[in-house]
Amino acid sequence: MKHAFLSSTALLVAFATPALAVDKAEVLDTYADIAAAKYGDSLTTAQTLQAAVNALVANPSAEALQAAKDAWLAARVPYQQTEVYRFGNPIVDDWEGKVNAWPLDEGLIDYVDASYGGPSDENELAALNVIANPTFTLSGVDIDATTITPALLEETLQEADGIEANVATGYHAIEFLLWGQDLNGHGKGAGTRAWTDYAGGDLCTNDNCDRRAEYLVAATDLLISDLEWMSAQWADGGSARAELTSNADAGLAAILTGMGSLSYGEVAGERMRLGVMLNDPEEEHSCFADNTHNDHYYDGLGVQNIYLGEYIRVDGTLVSGPSLSDLVSETDAALDAEMQNKLSATMMSLGRIKTAAEAGFAYDQMLERGNEAGESLIMGGVNGFIDQTRSIERVVTALNLDQIAFEGSDSLDDPEAVFQ
Amino acid sequence: MKHLSLSFAIMVAPMMCLAETPNALITDIVDGHILPRFVALSDSTQALSDAAQADCDPTSDTLRAAYGTAFDAWVSASHLRFGPTETDDRAFALAFWPDSRGATPRALSALLSKQDPIATSAQDYAEVSIAARGFYALEFLLYDEVLMAAGNPGYHCQLTQTISADIASTSQGILDDWQTTYAFIMQNPSPDGVYRSDTEVLQEMFKSLSTGLQFTSETRLGRPLGTFDRPRPTRAEVRRSGRSSAHVILSLQSLQDLASRLVDDALSAKLSDQFERPLSRLFDLEDPTFASVSEPQTRIKIEIIQQSVEAIRTLVRDELGPTLGVAAGFNSLDGD
Numbered sequence: 055m056k057h058a059f060l061s062s063t064a065l066l067v068a069f070a071t072p073a074l075a076v077d078k079a080e081v082l083d084t085y086a087d088i089a090a091a092k093y094g095d096s097l098t099t100a101q102t103l104q105a106a107v108n109a110l111v112a113n114p115s116a117e118a119l120q121a122a123k124d125a126w127l128a129a130r131v132p133y134q135q136t137e138v139y140r141f142g143n144p145i146v147d148d149w150e151g152k153v154n155a156w157p158l159d160e161g162l163i164d165y166v167d168a169s170y171g172g173p174s175d176e177n178e179l180a181a182l183n184v185i186a187n188p189t190f191t192l193s194g195v196d197i198d199a200t201t202i203t204p205a206l207l208e209e210t211l212q213e214a215d216g217i218e219a220n221v222a223t224g225y226h227a228i229e230f231l232l233w234g235q236d237l238n239g240h241g242k243g244a245g246t247r248a249w250t251d252y253a254g255g256d257l258c259t260n261d262n263c264d265r266r267a268e269y270l271v272a273a274t275d276l277l278i279s280d281l282e283w284m285s286a287q288w289a290d291g292g293s294a295r296a297e298l299t300s301n302a303d304a305g306l307a308a309i310l311t312g313m314g315s316l317s318y319g320e321v322a323g324e325r326m327r328l329g330v331m332l333n334d335p336e337e338e339h340s341c342f343a344d345n346t347h348n349d350h351y352y353d354g355l356g357v358q359n360i361y362l363g364e365y366i367r368v369d370g371t372l373v374s375g376p377s378l379s380d381l382v383s384e385t386d387a388a389l390d391a392e393m394q395n396k397l398s399a400t401m402m403s404l405g406r407i408k409t410a411a412e413a414g415f416a417y418d419q420m421l422e423r424g425n426e427a428g429e430s431l432i433m434g435g436v437n438g439f440i441d442q443t444r445s446i447e448r449v450v451t452a453l454n455l456d457q458i459a460f461e462g463s464d465s466l467d468d469p470e471a472v473f474q
Numbered sequence: 475m476k477h478l479s480l481s482f483a484i485m486v487a488p489m490m491c492l493a494e495t496p497n498a499l500i501t502d503i504v505d506g507h508i509l510p511r512f513v514a515l516s517d518s519t520q521a522l523s524d525a526a527q528a529d530c531d532p533t534s535d536t537l538r539a540a541y542g543t544a545f546d547a548w549v550s551a552s553h554l555r556f557g558p559t560e561t562d563d564r565a566f567a568l569a570f571w572p573d574s575r576g577a578t579p580r581a582l583s584a585l586l587s588k589q590d591p592i593a594t595s596a597q598d599y600a601e602v603s604i605a606a607r608g609f610y611a612l613e614f615l616l617y618d619e620v621l622m623a624a625g626n627p628g629y630h631c632q633l634t635q636t637i638s639a640d641i642a643s644t645s646q647g648i649l650d651d652w653q654t655t656y657a658f659i660m661q662n663p664s665p666d667g668v669y670r671s672d673t674e675v676l677q678e679m680f681k682s683l684s685t686g687l688q689f690t691s692e693t694r695l696g697r698p699l700g701t702f703d704r705p706r707p708t709r710a711e712v713r714r715s716g717r718s719s720a721h722v723i724l725s726l727q728s729l730q731d732l733a734s735r736l737v738d739d740a741l742s743a744k745l746s747d748q749f750e751r752p753l754s755r756l757f758d759l760e761d762p763t764f765a766s767v768s769e770p771q772t773r774i775k776i777e778i779i780q781q782s783v784e785a786i787r788t789l790v791r792d793e794l795g796p797t798l799g800v801a802a803g804f805n806s807l808d809g810d
Binding site: 141157174176215216219314315316317318319320321323324325327331332333334336423424443446447450456 | 563566567570574575576577581601602603604605677700701704709800801803804805806807808809
């Protein structure tokens, strides 16, 4: 017990804290309301994508393909802002892989360039090409894929052979079907799939246009049903909302766990820093569409707007309410200011990546070996995320949540376990 | 229950603080645990670089022995992922693993086939992808059947020497930072500093312990285990050099040393007992690469080893953390 005095100090501080005017339950309500708005916006923008995909398949043309791409890009704006709901909410974690799994071995789905290679040590199915093969064998079982349905994608192909890179569903599978592989290496430019990959009769390029269309429609339909399900979980009476609000402190810990885990381990680490350190354009989060700068930007924005309790919907309206920021401010105003400043600094860094990319300095170029400007831009974002995570840890401590946060779903499922 | 244990803490706290302040504890860990490990890493990687200069043949006994000694030193320090190891991505440059997309063999093949001139200088080589740097890349050059013989022999030799020199230089950089600034930073927290209080320093140390245990359990053991229906023996860490089981042993021994410095007397015996379980089983296992994960009878032994490491994690989280007044915080394994 040599350091027990630390706990007793914490306890004295806890006793000395005055009754708070900001109600924890109201903070949780705001968080849940924003979740409902974000997933609702993700759904409506995905429905717009669905209409565009159906139009492309019915009447293939360059314009129709471009309209579908535009709709996909718009749909990513609200969805990326929901990623902050991962890691703290088990219901989101259990579901998320279906809609946003990444990275993927796209050769599972469709034709790829010869440079892609064949089956790898890690993944025997890396070049399966379901669109070209109506029947095939998977882990010794004969699969009938003559009709490509949402059920086939979800139940048979997704994570086939237990390999996470076998991504058959979600935004990135759709992205690949709209853009195709980005074969520009570190150069500018996204994938250049021709609209004729969906054309009928003799105009059809790269074969199997009907099956490709069938796959695209099935994957989009599945995305819609998955988003409908998640939106319902956050509506009044939904199970994600109920779980969040069943224990106020565990709910607050869930918010902070999501903010910290997304910032540090996921975006700063897995998605941004690793790409720079590997100099690998395949490490782009949206490598087919070249939309990675926006993925990072809206992830960061999601963390910030959860803390501030303010979200601008896709129709421009504001959803807001009592926030974590209000709660921290009452406990430790200086810490609240520190947290807000760190979040703003991260957004400034992510904004620099976004504006540079939009002005023509592609994210692939930033990743190239020896590109110091690119490395410095990306590391600015990484350092912002890492730095804000330290303040998130301080917020956890200031709110006396440190024995229930950090351990993810294990302890959130059973907050008392850690005190036993 | 929570209130009972906390009031007990208040009663005993005043007596115990006199016995040892956190600052003495921090000094003990910096001087007794951290610095010796980075001195050993710096010395042994310099010896590795010298050995590669003297004889770059992948089958050279002296080179392979020097490689093994230096890699042992890294594994024993590999849980200390903060400060000087984070600067300039040094820990990543020494140790890029797991490599689920095969980036290391791909990057090395590209260098070898192009005879990329960047390998002529260890200084320039610091720009290269981390997949082609560090101990795990060197393992492919020394032990992989294809890559140990790939490319022009002269270039292969130079690449081996450059990667070894780069490892030594990175390790020296870590030690320099520890000796010149970071040891002081950890022992002198300040409101404007990296650490604002002793508690934040202790949290960093506690985080190293808990993250190290997590990595050994989930990655070093979990990757080859896969699932019962789909074991993955080829995913075992450094199986080509037959070091997989040794890495688990080395990491547990090092984590045990750190844990023993953090615990109080009440927990000490319990923790020591908990570490003994996986260690003694690993010594008995005699399966250096965990190849037997595919055989039900031996697979269960490795599963039990993993469960006993999980038991240490639970003890550390639920009993050591509250005693120290800290929690693990966020770590790089939080993503998916």
